[in-house]
Amino acid sequence: xxxxxxxxxxxxxxxxxxxxxxxxxxxxxxxxxxxxxxxxxxxxxxxxxxxxxxxxxxxxxxxxxxxxxxxxxxxxxxxxxxxxxxxxxxxxxxxxxxxxxxxxxxxxxxxxxxxxxxxxxxxxxxxxxxxxxxxxxxxxxxxxxxxxxxxxxxxxxxxxxxxxxxxxxxxxxxxxxxxxxxxxxxxxxxxxxxxxxxxxxxxxxxxxxxxxxxxxxxxxxxxxxxxxxxxxxxxxxxxxxxxxxxxxxxxxxxxxxxxxxxxxxxxxxxxxxxxxxxxxxxxxxxxxxxxxxxxxxxxxxxxxxxxxxxxxx
Ligand code: RIB
Ligand code: CA
Numbered sequence: 577x578x579x580x581x582x583x584x585x586x587x588x589x590x591x592x593x594x595x596x597x598x599x600x601x602x603x604x605x606x607x608x609x610x611x612x613x614x615x616x617x618x619x620x621x622x623x624x625x626x627x628x629x630x631x632x633x634x635x636x637x638x639x640x641x642x643x644x645x646x647x648x649x650x651x652x653x654x655x656x657x658x659x660x661x662x663x664x665x666x667x668x669x670x671x672x673x674x675x676x677x678x679x680x681x682x683x684x685x686x687x688x689x690x691x692x693x694x695x696x697x698x699x700x701x702x703x704x705x706x707x708x709x710x711x712x713x714x715x716x717x718x719x720x721x722x723x724x725x726x727x728x729x730x731x732x733x734x735x736x737x738x739x740x741x742x743x744x745x746x747x748x749x750x751x752x753x754x755x756x757x758x759x760x761x762x763x764x765x766x767x768x769x770x771x772x773x774x775x776x777x778x779x780x781x782x783x784x785x786x787x788x789x790x791x792x793x794x795x796x797x798x799x800x801x802x803x804x805x806x807x808x809x810x811x812x813x814x815x816x817x818x819x820x821x822x823x824x825x826x827x828x829x830x831x832x833x834x835x836x837x838x839x840x841x842x843x844x845x846x847x848x849x850x851x852x853x854x855x856x857x858x859x860x861x862x863x864x865x866x867x868x869x870x871x872x873x874x875x876x877x878x879x880x881x882x883x884x885x886x887x888x889x
Contacts, residue, residue: 579606581696583685587615587703589659589870590802595702595819596626598885600635602827605759608688611643611681613704615748616655617663619645625664627671632794643707647749658802665800682707685790686715695723698827702728702819704745709752713758724762726824728851732767732871737771737849743768747851754842758836764866771821774875776814781879786886795886820882830832834872837865
């Protein structure tokens with residue numbers, strides 16, 4: 577069977593790195609390209625981190641292009657406290673051979689879609705939606721060719737991780753998220769809640785992954801800063817792997833426990849709700865659902881998928 581084709585848009589921080597390694601090793605998919613976006617780190621650093629991850633995965637090597645250098649309207653707020661200054665745990669990781677391509681990631685995404693047929697390509701977005709929104713504004717007919725856009729973003733049916741209501745990727749460019757939500761292509765949002773509770777990587781999972789392969793060691797070690805932060809946030813060494821959860825839901829839907837279609841709205845008002853992704857779970861609005869929201873994964877299937885694609889023995 578032909579491999580399904582992906583474009584991955586990423587603000588490559590340390591959890592993106594795990595998700596990217598998983599996707600590169602999934603035999604059912606071919607990643608055509610990576611575009612980077614300002615989020616955890618600036619878009620240039622995200623490209624460096626993506627190149628490092630491709631090298632460490634020792635699989636095929638899709639091209640990496642830098643996209644938007646800042647959100648549409650609001651200032652960039654990097655996540656050094658979560659992922660380290662370099663986004664990869666500040667443990668000195670740099671690419672030794674690969675280089676980014678000179679073209680802009682937004683133009684290359686549109687060009688790649690133009691070179692393929694309708695419904696042939698899925699986009700997986702692991703960072704703020706700035707690139708995706710600009711692609712929709714610049715070439716709406718080209719973007720309507722996309723089979724689906726799977727997004728790590730929103731609080732799902734839970735709470736926020738950057739404000740009480742908002743999840744970071746959506747909050748960092750809520751205007752872009754509104755453009756994407758209103759555009760009208762199939763959307764799957766995987767909420768931050770999907771990687772919590774029994775989907776959280778606990779100390780046993782972390783040890784098994786780290787000790788099970790060189791790649792496993794890399795993706796755990798680059799999440800060092802997040803693990804240290806989580807001792808204070810959750811009370812023990814654990815990893816809330818938001819991007820791996822989104823990647824697993826997108827590429828291996830057998831691991832999805834709860835996912836449904838809802839009418840959703842973006843709050844872009846200039847108040848405490850800014851960046852909140854409002855899910856009309858009980859259908860008060862009576863409006864047609866406009867997006868799928870995945871809020872829970874089957875922990876065993878999800879973790880087995882992580883370990884399988886990270887070649888953990
Ligand atoms: O809220 C979690 C998301 O924000 C993840 O994608 C993480 O990498 C950051 O981009
Ligand atoms: Ca990310």
